[in-house]
Amino acid sequence: MTIKAINARNQFQGTVKQIKRGDVVSEVEVDIGQGLITSIVSTTSVDELGLKPGSDVIALFKSTEVALASFAPA
Amino acid sequence: MTIKAINARNQFQGTVKQIKRGDVVSEVEVDIGQGLITSIVSTTSVDELGLKPGSDVIALFKSTEVALASFAPA
Amino acid sequence: MTIKAINARNQFQGTVKQIKRGDVVSEVEVDIGQGLITSIVSTTSVDELGLKPGSDVIALFKSTEVALASFAPA
Amino acid sequence: MTIKAINARNQFQGTVKQIKRGDVVSEVEVDIGQGLITSIVSTTSVDELGLKPGSDVIALFKSTEVALASFAPA
Amino acid sequence: MTIKAINARNQFQGTVKQIKRGDVVSEVEVDIGQGLITSIVSTTSVDELGLKPGSDVIALFKSTEVALASFAPA
Amino acid sequence: MTIKAINARNQFQGTVKQIKRGDVVSEVEVDIGQGLITSIVSTTSVDELGLKPGSDVIALFKSTEVALASFAPA
Numbered sequence: 001m002t003i004k005a006i007n008a009r010n011q012f013q014g015t016v017k018q019i020k021r022g023d024v025v026s027e028v029e030v031d032i033g034q035g036l037i038t039s040i041v042s043t044t045s046v047d048e049l050g051l052k053p054g055s056d057v058i059a060l061f062k063s064t065e066v067a068l069a070s071f072a073p074a
Numbered sequence: 075m076t077i078k079a080i081n082a083r084n085q086f087q088g089t090v091k092q093i094k095r096g097d098v099v100s101e102v103e104v105d106i107g108q109g110l111i112t113s114i115v116s117t118t119s120v121d122e123l124g125l126k127p128g129s130d131v132i133a134l135f136k137s138t139e140v141a142l143a144s145f146a147p148a
Numbered sequence: 149m150t151i152k153a154i155n156a157r158n159q160f161q162g163t164v165k166q167i168k169r170g171d172v173v174s175e176v177e178v179d180i181g182q183g184l185i186t187s188i189v190s191t192t193s194v195d196e197l198g199l200k201p202g203s204d205v206i207a208l209f210k211s212t213e214v215a216l217a218s219f220a221p222a
Numbered sequence: 223m224t225i226k227a228i229n230a231r232n233q234f235q236g237t238v239k240q241i242k243r244g245d246v247v248s249e250v251e252v253d254i255g256q257g258l259i260t261s262i263v264s265t266t267s268v269d270e271l272g273l274k275p276g277s278d279v280i281a282l283f284k285s286t287e288v289a290l291a292s293f294a295p296a
Numbered sequence: 297m298t299i300k301a302i303n304a305r306n307q308f309q310g311t312v313k314q315i316k317r318g319d320v321v322s323e324v325e326v327d328i329g330q331g332l333i334t335s336i337v338s339t340t341s342v343d344e345l346g347l348k349p350g351s352d353v354i355a356l357f358k359s360t361e362v363a364l365a366s367f368a369p370a
Numbered sequence: 371m372t373i374k375a376i377n378a379r380n381q382f383q384g385t386v387k388q389i390k391r392g393d394v395v396s397e398v399e400v401d402i403g404q405g406l407i408t409s410i411v412s413t414t415s416v417d418e419l420g421l422k423p424g425s426d427v428i429a430l431f432k433s434t435e436v437a438l439a440s441f442a443p444a
Contacts, residue, residue: 003151003206006365007193008141009112020414022394024318025336027412028142034108038083039140040395040412042211042323042336044316045155049144058143058151063190064360064434065139066113067082067289068102069132069376070123077373077428080291081415094192096172098244099262101190114173114190116249116262116433118242119377132373137412138212138286141363143154156363157334168266170246175264176364182330186305187362188247188264197366206365212286213361214335215304215437216324217228217354218345225299225354229341230437231408250438256404260379261436264359267303271440280299280439285338287435288409289378290398291428292419302439320392321410338397338410340390360434 008060012037016055019046030059082134086111090129093120104133156208160185164203167194178207230282234259238277241268252281304356308333312351315342326355378430382407386425389416400429 014032026043028051029036037059051057088106100117102125103110111133125131162180174191176199177184185207199205236254248265250273251258259281273279310328322339324347325332333355347353384402396413398421399406407429421427 003143003154003365004368005197006151006154006208006363007189007197008363009190009193012109013145020394022318022392024316024321024323025394027137027394027414030142032108034106035086037140038137038412039142040137040212041140041142041155042157042334044323045142045157049142049153049155051142051144056145058145059140060143060154061135061140062361062363063101063112063114064188065432066111066115066133066135067376067378067432068104068113068115068119068123068125069077069134069373070125071087071130071132071373077291077293077376079419080289080373080376080430081411081419082289083412083415094172096170096244098242098247098249099172101172101192112190114434115377116260116379118249119379123375123377134376136287136289138410139210141154141156141210143151145151151365160331161367168246170244173246175246175266175359178364180330182328183308185362186264186359187364188359189362189364193364197364199364199366204367206367207362208365209357209362211323211334211336213284214333214337214355214357215228215230215284216326216335216337216341216345216347217225217299217356218347219225219309219352219354225302225439227345228299228302228356229337229345231338231341234405235441249433252438254404256402257382259436260433261438262360262433263303263436263438264305267305267438271301271303271438273438273440278441280441281436282302282439283431283436285397285408285410286336288407288411288429288431290400290409290411290415290419290421291373291430292421293383293426293428299439299441302437304437318392320390320395320397338408340397358435358437 009063011058011060083137085132085134157211159206159208231285233280233282305359307354307356379433381428381430
């Protein structure tokens with residue numbers, strides 16, 4: 001079974017830059033070209049997906065998780 | 075009171091491209107240069123932040139919200 | 149590009165039972181055999197995925213989103 | 223069946239102050255004494271719980287959803 | 297004080313299958329009959345709820361956290 | 371660049387009471403006067419924000435993350 005399309009509006013293709021491996025969860029930094037997206041996933045998932053630096057991945061998140069802020073120039 | 079720094083690792087500066095305004099929540103598309111980030115926030119927040127197309131904003135989300143997927147070339 | 153695998157540990161295959169369509173977000177009930185999973189996604193996503201009653205879908209969510217409760221018999 | 227305890231660390235007892243009712247989701251303001259907590263839940267849930275201004279409720283959320291920010295005095 | 301009803305639409309009763317205990321968070325697998333739901337909660341919560349393999353629990357999550365995907369047969 | 375305003379409706383100012391430091395994520399208890407808010411953030415964020423007991427922080431979370439429950443007196 002292969003996922004064809006997912007409703008998460010926000011999907012960014014990138015490359016794993018580094019993984020900080022923990023006992024239960026791990027922090028994965030994904031280089032998406034314009035910057036880094038950091039993801040915290042279960043260490044079990046890191047192993048199941050076979051993630052390591054250089055792996056191609058998609059970082060995805062739901063629109064409801066995204067907050068917006070206005071800002072002032074430094 | 076001004077927020078100096080926030081722990082959300084994932085922060086992308088961009089410009090509001092369009093807003094689909096709803097009764098309780100609204101969908102805001104933010105152009106971050108490399109692509110679009112879509113955010114669903116309360117319509118009250120849209121008004122309080124004074125968001126409209128062209129507004130400068132930061133889209134931010136916690137690392138725990140980001141899922142990772144591996145993929146096959148089309 | 150096709151997603152091969154995703155780190156969301158919780159994936160349930162089911163059939164769309166009904167859709168309550170809203171202006172910005174819609175509520176989708178998915179029958180997974182043992183019960184119903186309700187999902188609120190953007191109405192844009194409902195259209196892009198072509199969801200309607202009877203559609204086959206996977207409902208998925210991250211482990212970090214799941215709370216646990218103990219309970220007393222009624 | 224009655225829930226005895228739930229792992230959501232953050233639980234605040236309060237009173238519904240007002241409800242902004244939408245087609246699919248509604249915005250519920252809960253007065254917790256020290257301030258307001260705003261919750262967006264499905265309108266179906268508002269009806270099932272019988273929420274109206276004055277209702278006693280518990281607002282709860284998982285620790286993984288809470289971001290932290292440092293700030294500068296105004 | 298006992299919770300009578302909670303707005304989380306998605307509630308599945310099950311039995312703890314195993315717990316992978318970490319320093320701050322733990323991964324709890326819940327057998328809901330039709331499959332497994334994995335939850336990552338604070339280790340403090342695991343202890344407060346007294347969770348161990350065989351414990352009866354309810355796994356619950358908000359509708360806004362559930363993503364939907366279409367798929368192709370393998 | 372300084373964040374002026376953020377759409378997270380729920381913002382509570384408080385003081386860090388204690389930090390349970392983990393390898394990848396840490397649990398931070400924030401005393402907001404009326405009670406405690408617990409946050410799980412990456413340990414990297416704890417260090418970048420320079421959090422320690424006594425630090426002034428704002429705990430913030432999106433309305434979509436807040437569940438509501440009705441309850442019965444004990």
